[in-house]
Amino acid sequence: MPFTLATWNINSVRLREALVVKLLQEETPDILCLQECKSPVDKIPVEAFQALGYTHMVARGQKGYNGVAILSKLPMQDAGHHDFASLGHARHVVGRLENGVTIHNHYIPAGGDVPDREQNEKFGQKLDYLTELRDAFHATKPEKAILVGDLNIAPEEDDVWDHKKLLKVVSHTPIEVAHLKDTQDAGKWVDVTRRDIPDGKLYSWWSYRARDWDAADKGRRLDHIWATPDISNAVHGSRILRTARGWEKPSDHAPVFATFDL
Template sequence: MPFTLATWNINSVRLREPLVLRMLAEHGPDVLCLQECKSPVEKIPLEGFKAAGYTHMVARGQKGYNGVAILSKLPLQDVGDKDFAQLGHARHIAAQLENGTTIHNFYVPAGGDKPDRAINEKFGQKMDYLAEMRDWFHAEKPEKSILVGDLNIAPREDDVWDHKKLLKVVSHTPVEVEALGATQDAGRWVDITRQDIPEGKLYSWWSYRARDWDAADKGRRLDHIWATPDISNAAHSSHIGRAVRGWEQPSDHAPVFATFDL
């Protein structure tokens, strides 16, 4: 059962419902994982998504911030969530397709401005969150699973516009990159985007602060699609919908896509 999956930090699903509907119409993924929905589950505009063919949803929400949702044309079973680092935030949801594939949708904490937990509580929360993800994957040993989401870390030198300038900037610091690597290794996760696009600069996020984000192109690859080794070879056709970042009133993230022949 081939299916295309997309992940997108939407930065308010209610505010940007028209953009979600446009993306679904133009790109047509079978499954769309959203982060930073900023909405209680009951207020997610599901009717419009159902009308577009996305009749299944698994979600966790909060008023005004965080929130994750999986919209799907394919039947989904809710298989739970985890409150990593005990933050009380809606940052993880898992669902299973009828073919037995489990999809984990994550929104890892951004971590604030200073990469020092002694002076920045948010950075400590981010590091604790990653450590608990790592430990969970060590214990659970996931199989036939896909992990997607805004992981808020750009791990490789070519995942950022300037490696040296961003070494002390939260999202690309060595301690974060090491923590993400340990989390990835714990589940033996394969970075599908880089499996398909192994070389070159690649970004999924561009700051709102840039006057002309496209021309400046000071991006970071914060959004990821991973898979366990038993299904990683079934993945192909990865790409980032960069043009979506240029739509009217956009999220600062672009959607990331991959197709799986499972």
């Protein structure tokens, strides 16, 4: 059952409903994982998505902040969620397809502006979230699973516009990168985007602060698709839809895609 999956931090699913519809119409992924929906689940505009064939949804939401959802053309069951770091935030949801594949959609905390947990509570929350996620993978090895989302960390040197300049900037600090690697290693996850596109600069996020984001091109790869080793060889066609960052009233993130031949 081959399917194409996309992940996208939409930065308000209600405000950008038209952009979600545009993506679903033009790119037709079978599954779309959204982060930062900023909406209670009952306020997500599902009618427009259902009209395009996305008749299945699992989601966790809250008013104005966070929120994750998985829209699917394929039958999908709600397989729960976990409140990592006990933040009380809607940051994780799991969907299970009929073939037994589970999809974990995460919105990891951004971590604030100061990379020091003593000075910045949000940075500590980010590290704690990753630590609990790592420990969960040590306790139960994931199988036949996909992990996607805005992980808010650009792990490799070519995942940021300037490695040296960003070493002290939240999202690329050594401690964050180490925490993400430990989490990835604990589940033996394969970063399929970088496996498919191993060379060169690769970004999925560009700040709103740039007057001309495209020309400045000061991006970071914060959005990820991982797969467990038992299915990672069935993944191909990874890409980032950079043009979506230039759509009218866009999210500051671009969608990331991969195709799974399962």
